[in-house]
Amino acid sequence: MSASVSCENRTLRLAGVIKESIVDGPGLRFTVFVQGCPHHCPGCHNPQTHDFEGGFDCPIDKIVAEVKKNPLLQGVTLSGGEPFCQCEALAALCREVKALGLNIYIYSGYTFEQILQLSDPFARDLLEQCDILMDGPFLQEERTLDAPFRGSRNQRAIEVAPSLTQGEIVLHNF
Secondary structure, three states, X not given: OOOOOEOOOOEEEEEEEEEEEOOOOOOOEEEEEXXXXXXXXXXXXXXXXXXXXXXXXEEHHHHHHHHHOOOOOOEEEEEOOOHHHOHHHHHHHHHHHHHOOOEEEEEOOOOXXXXXXXXXXXXXXXXXXXXXXXXXXXXXXXEOOOOOOOOEOOOEEEEHHHHHHHOOOOEOOO
């Protein structure tokens, strides 16, 4: 389930980045698109990110350096591909981003409940770094333009810290 991740080299497998996005969460965001996704949702708007062998390797330090260049950023968004296929390296990236005072949004085709059941020992670590999790697969039959920052009605915007503390989903209201 992992894709070419070497944490000794602190490297991620990426499809690309957008240095300034206003569609991947509130405010001005730096968006990281990871490479590799097991979900293959019909109608996915990033099908080029599915192949685990595609994309390119990128050191975490390079991403952090790019984030530091823009003092107007409000946060970093992890999208894909599937971020929870590169948990260890992304958790390390998120710790550095959080140290800069920025928030973390993660888009995942897994549900919150599924993430808690993943066998990757770093899945919980990555989840704990996240402020808002946009969870669930894109479902074409549930497609909507009315849910802020989501593609289909089944996807939830979850406030991670209170959800973990309370043991139940706490939804974020934009």
